[in-house]
Amino acid sequence: MAVIDDGRAYGHRRGSFDAELAEVDAGTPAGEMLRRYxxxxxxxxxxxxxxxxxxxxxxxxxxxxxxxxxxxxxxxxxxxxxxxxxxxxxxxxxxxxxxxxxxxxxxxxxxxxxxxxxxxxxxxxxxxxxxxxxEYHGLIFAYLGPGEKQPVFPRYDIFEGLDTDTEEIVIIDHFAFGGPSDAPCNWFQTHENAMDPYHVFILHNAISGPQFDPKLEIWPSIDWQRNDLGVTATQDRDLPDGMTLHRVTEVRHPTVRVIPTPTLTVLGKTNNMSWALPIDATTTRVYAMVRKPKDRPPQGLPVYANDKSWFDLTDEEHQIYPGDYEAQVGQGPITLHSEERLSSTDRGVSMVRRQFKEQVQRVADGLDPIGVHFDEAQALQSVVAGNYIVGPDTDIESVPLSETLRSA
Structure with a gap:
């Protein structure tokens, strides 16, 4: 009898995960690389x-x-x-x-x-x-690697020069600004999401209903770039008034993501940064640091049916209105990379994975990974991520570095 292969699930073998992306324990290639930061x-x-x-x-x-x-x-x-x-x-x-x-x-x-x-x-x-x-602005950071490879502690320009009379820095540790503190899944499947801008139009719009600023519902042109710190995504949206929303998102190797406010409450350079903490291979916590005026909330959280927060949803409503937590935890404790079918819109995800594995290999080869410095003069890092409203004659390529757009 001829074997029929019509795609049914019978006989489907369970896949496997890519250890170079998922492992975090000491002695594993990825775990040793992570311990350099x-x-x-x-x-x-x-x-x-x-x-x-x-x-x-x-x-x-x-x-x-x-x-x-x-x-x-x-x-x-x-x-x-x-x-x-x-x-x-x-x-x-x-x-x-x-x-x-x-x-x-x-x-x-x-x-x-x-x-x-x-x-x-x-x-x-x-x-x-x-x-x-x-200790840095309300967070305790630790270095778990070899003493002779301990880098200087990085600081970031968006958190420097704080006016303590009118500004404050707050720490948020619930998942993706809308979820519990800890997620029962591997850290990397939460991290690479930052370079997947297309999921915004489906998960955060078509499926769960518009959750952010209406300008983000406009289909953008998207480009990804690798650099010596990580991967950057730029998204340009043509607005009805002839202006352009130029949105820049960063993933900084290995665990940092810099995502501008999706409510567009901050224009110009972003006011926040997040770190994924691999608690272990199947548990993740995300810490976000937000700079804000003392008289305003940190930033808008995703809202669901009847203006409910993630915490207000019933079990059934989590099914009806899934968010980042459901989508990423729903991949399983560690996603099965062998069963994925990546496509053209996953280019940013592929770039993050490729760069991560390259740095794992560099450490295995006895070299230093990207983004670590041993000179205190190099401790301060500049962030380029942000929401920029620019005119038709603006040189888009120069926007992330332009301080003149901070008040646009």
Whole structure:
């Protein structure tokens, strides 16, 4: 009997994921590359005198803040007899193990061994495994890689020069500005979405109803460009009044996405930036940093039927009005790359994947990946993403770098 192949599901084999995109654990190629960068691991308010369990890149850690204000991040298993520092006592100089009282500074140095002669004659020879941290505008960032490859901590021009009388920076950690804090899926399938502008017209318009500024419903011309920091998408929409909405979105390797406000509440250079945190291979958190006037909300969130927020939807309404959370979590814990059929509109996604895998290979070859610097003079980075309203005679190519358009 002839075999009929009419596309039915019978006999369909389960596919596989691309480990170079999805893995995050230490020792894996992608996990080692990710460990060459600083990652946001918690809000500053999460570091207190009560130790807190956190998970980053598949590693279980304990976060605390000493009584003098210094945050610390280290492995929870005490190097002495192995109990958890989650139950430790935080003091002025660090955290003290609850079992035998060994006191560790934020850099892991043992400061006191109260049960030993002279409170530890050789205490300096013991060290609790630790990671360096930096606080930046309400987020705690950690570097989990080798010490000799630790880059300078990057800062961003859109968060510099804050007028503290009228402005503030807020941290948002619910998924895609409309969802729970943690998503039960691989981080990369959430990250590459930033270079998929076409989904806006279907998911955020045709399926769930218009959720953003009406100008974004206009079909644009789209182009993608690779650069030495990541991939950029430019979208030009011809407006009815003869002007052009020039919208620039960035994905910065490895986990940063810079997406201008979809409500167009900020014109010119964007006021926000997001980081995807791979908690582990199947759990993701997104931290967003937003600069805003003190008397205004951060930015508009997606709205659904009857002006409901994502959190107000019933289970049935999540089916009727899916958003980014449903679309990305719906791909499974780790999407099956072998089963995808990418097309021409997925060019930006393909570029992000290709560049990511190239950097994985660079680290495997003993080289430094893109976007890391070791000179403090290179710590400040300039953002080009934004919403720009320009005239018919404007040189579009120069728009992202033009400060004169900030008040357009």
């Amino acid at each position: 600083w990652h946001p691991v918690a809000r500053s308010t999460d570091a207190t005198s009560l130790p807190r369990d956190i998970r980053v890149l598949g590693e279980d850690l304990v976060l605390y803040r000493s009584l003098t204000g210094t945050p610390g991040l280290m492995l929870p298993r005490c190097c002495h007899r192995g109990t958890s520092l989650f139950y430790g006592k935080v003091e002025d100089d660090g955290i003290r193990c609850p079992y035998h009282g060994w006191l560790f500074a934020a850099d892991g140095v043992c400061l006191d061994q109260p049960c030993e002669p002279d409170r530890g004659r050789n205490r300096e020879s013991y060290r609790q495994p630790w990671y360096p941290v930096v």
